[in-house]
Amino acid sequence: MTAAPDLILTGAEVRTLDPARPSATAVAVRDGVIAAVGEEREVRDWRGPGTEVVHLGGAHLVPGLVDAHSHPVWGLDMATGADLSGVTDLAGLKAALAGAARTDGWVIGYGLDHNAFGGRPVDRALVEDVLDGAPAFLRLYDGHSALATGAALAAAGVTGARVFEQRSEVVCDADGRPTGHLVEHAAMRLVESLMPRPSYAARRERLVELLGAMAATGLTGAHVMDAGDAELVGAVAEETVLPLRLRFAPWCMPGIDAAGLAELVAAQGRGGRHWVVGGVKFFMDGTVEGGTAWLEHADCHGQGTAAFWPDPDAYAAAVRHLHAAGVRTATHAIGDAAVRHVLDVVAGLGAGAAGRHRVEHIETVPDALLPRFAELGVAASMQPPHTAYTRADGTDEWSRRLGSARAGRAWRLRDLRDAGATVALGSDWPIAHHDVRAVLATARAPRGAASVRAGLTGLEALEGCTTHAARAAGEAAVAGRVAVGCRADLTAFALDPVESPADELAEAPVRLTVTGGYVVHQGE
Numbered sequence: 001m002t003a004a005p006d007l008i009l010t011g012a013e014v015r016t017l018d019p020a021r022p023s024a025t026a027v028a029v030r031d032g033v034i035a036a037v038g039e040e041r042e043v044r045d046w047r048g049p050g051t052e053v054v055h056l057g058g059a060h061l062v063p064g065l066v067d068a069h070s071h072p073v074w075g076l077d078m079a080t081g082a083d084l085s086g087v088t089d090l091a092g093l094k095a096a097l098a099g100a101a102r103t104d105g106w107v108i109g110y111g112l113d114h115n116a117f118g119g120r121p122v123d124r125a126l127v128e129d130v131l132d133g134a135p136a137f138l139r140l141y142d143g144h145s146a147l148a149t150g151a152a153l154a155a156a157g158v159t160g161a162r163v164f165e166q167r168s169e170v171v172c173d174a175d176g177r178p179t180g181h182l183v184e185h186a187a188m189r190l191v192e193s194l195m196p197r198p199s200y201a202a203r204r205e206r207l208v209e210l211l212g213a214m215a216a217t218g219l220t221g222a223h224v225m226d227a228g229d230a231e232l233v234g235a236v237a238e239e240t241v242l243p244l245r246l247r248f249a250p251w252c253m254p255g256i257d258a259a260g261l262a263e264l265v266a267a268q269g270r271g272g273r274h275w276v277v278g279g280v281k282f283f284m285d286g287t288v289e290g291g292t293a294w295l296e297h298a299d300c301h302g303q304g305t306a307a308f309w310p311d312p313d314a315y316a317a318a319v320r321h322l323h324a325a326g327v328r329t330a331t332h333a334i335g336d337a338a339v340r341h342v343l344d345v346v347a348g349l350g351a352g353a354a355g356r357h358r359v360e361h362i363e364t365v366p367d368a369l370l371p372r373f374a375e376l377g378v379a380a381s382m383q384p385p386h387t388a389y390t391r392a393d394g395t396d397e398w399s400r401r402l403g404s405a406r407a408g409r410a411w412r413l414r415d416l417r418d419a420g421a422t423v424a425l426g427s428d429w430p431i432a433h434h435d436v437r438a439v440l441a442t443a444r445a446p447r448g449a450a451s452v453r454a455g456l457t458g459l460e461a462l463e464g465c466t467t468h469a470a471r472a473a474g475e476a477a478v479a480g481r482v483a484v485g486c487r488a489d490l491t492a493f494a495l496d497p498v499e500s501p502a503d504e505l506a507e508a509p510v511r512l513t514v515t516g517g518y519v520v521h522q523g524e
Helices: 040-046 091-099 150-155 185-190 200-216 230-239 256-268 310-322 336-347 367-374 385-390 398-403 413-418 436-442 448-452 459-464 466-474
Strands: 007-009 013-015 026-030 031-040 052-055 060-063 064-069 107-112 135-138 145-148 170-171 178-184 217-222 245-248 275-277 278-284 329-334 357-359 378-382 423-425 490-493 510-515 517-520
Touching: 007 040, 007 510, 013 200, 026 040, 031 040, 040 423, 064 436, 064 466, 091 107, 135 150, 135 185, 145 185, 145 329, 150 178, 150 185, 170 185, 170 310, 170 398, 178 185, 200 217, 200 230, 200 398, 200 510, 200 517, 217 466, 217 490, 230 275, 256 310, 275 336, 275 367, 310 329, 310 378, 336 367, 336 378, 367 413, 378 413, 378 459, 378 466, 385 436, 385 448, 413 423, 423 436, 423 459, 436 459, 459 466
Parallel strands: 007 052, 013 060, 064 217, 107 135, 217 245, 245 275, 278 329, 329 357, 357 378, 378 423
Antiparallel strands: 007 026, 026 031, 060 490, 135 145, 145 178, 170 178, 490 510, 510 517
16 A cells, blocks of 8 residues: 555455455545455554544445435425325325425425325315315325326416327316326426425535435435436535435436437536436336336226337437447336337347446336346346335235236346346335335345245345446446445445345444545444
C-alpha cells in the first residue's frame, strides 16, 4: 500500500463474493476505493496518522447492497398524502378518506391495493360520498393507475375518453361517463399536472431523509428507473454526501422522435458525486391488475392483449438506435408476451448485445422463455416484495386476472437462476418498501402466488443485490465485490445475511453502511 488509507474496518467477518479471496477480517479504504483486503494482523501496517478505524465487533461485512429497481426521487411525488397501503376493503378506504388531511383542498393518497375493491370495478362513485365534493387523486399501489373523483376530473377538463400515443385510458362506463379510473401514465398526468406539489425545500428535505433511511437498512446504491430531478439531486450532492449511489435511467416513451433519442444519448454519463445517468428505461406493458400487462392470451376480463407501445416495432427501432449508440436499456415487461417481445428484440441486435440489456419485473413467464435470458445475456431484474400483493389461494386480483396456469408461473426467481440468468433484486420503491433486508428475505421465501415456488438460497439472494446487480448495470469490474480496486461500498449486519433464517434477516440490525468510503450510517 503506497499511502495510508482513510478508513479501516476491522474485527469483521467479511464475505467478499470475490472468488480470488472469499473471506477476510479487515478492509482498508482510500479515496473511495478498496485499497486492501486482509486480516487483523495487517491493520497495524496499513494504518496512518489520519486513518479512521472502525472495529465491527464480529459483524458480517458484505459488498454494499444495491436496490436494482427503485424510484427514490420521482417517488417523492408518488408517495404523498395519505398512506393507503394498509387499506384492505372498501369500508376501510372510505374511513381513511373521510379522515384524510387536505392539501390546498385536495385529498391525495397513495399505495391503494386493487384488492381493496373486492373485485368491483374501480369507480369514483364508491368513495365520493365521504369527500364532500373535494377533488381527490388516489394512486393505486402499482404506480400505473389511479382513482380521481369527479371534482378532480372536472378541474382537468376530463369529460370522456381520450386518445394517447402510448397505451393509456380514461376508463368510461357504458354511457361514456369517466369512472375516475385512470390507467397508465398519460391518463394519470391529465390530473396530476393540476395537483398541489410540495415545495423545492420540502422535496429536498424528504429526499435527504429518504436516502438516509434507505442507507440505514444497508443500501449503498439504487438503479433508479426514471430521470429523477437532476437539479434537486445535483444540488444535494454538492451540499452533502449522497448516502446512496444513484444510477438514473430516463424514460423512452412511444412517439419519441430523432431529437428525443439524441437527447437520451447525450444525457448518458451526466452526473456528480454518487449519481450518474446510465441507461434508458422503456415500458413494454403495464400491470396485470390494471389490465395492461401484455399477455399472449387475454386475462379473465378480456384485457391484456396489447403492448404499451401501440406499434411494438417502433420500440424495437428505438432500442436498436440506442444500442448502436452504446446505451444500455432496461424494459418494464410483466406479461409473457411483453417479455417475449423484448427478448426477440435483443436477439435481433446480435452477439454484441450480451450483458447490455435487461428486463424489469417478469411476473409470469412460460418455461420456453427461461433459458433465453442466459443465452442472450439479458439480466432479469425482479422485485420479490411484490409477491405480497398476491394470495396463495388465488383470490387476489393479480391471480384472478391471469388464471391458475399463468399465476402458477409467478416470479420465477429460482427457475431463472437455475437457467443461468443474471437475477438482480430490488423493491421498486414506493411500490413496495425500500428496506433491502425485506428484499433479501422475500427472495428466499416468496409470498402469495409465488409461495408455491422455491425461493433463492441465502447466497443467491445476497448476490442479487451485489454481484448480479453490478452485472445488470455493467459495473461488475468495479462493484459487487469486496476486492482491491472496487468501490468502497460496504454493508455490515449483526447477523450473517447468508446463513441466518430469512425472518431473522428481515429485522437484522445494520451495524454500518459505507458508500464511496463515507460512513453514511452507523448503528449500535
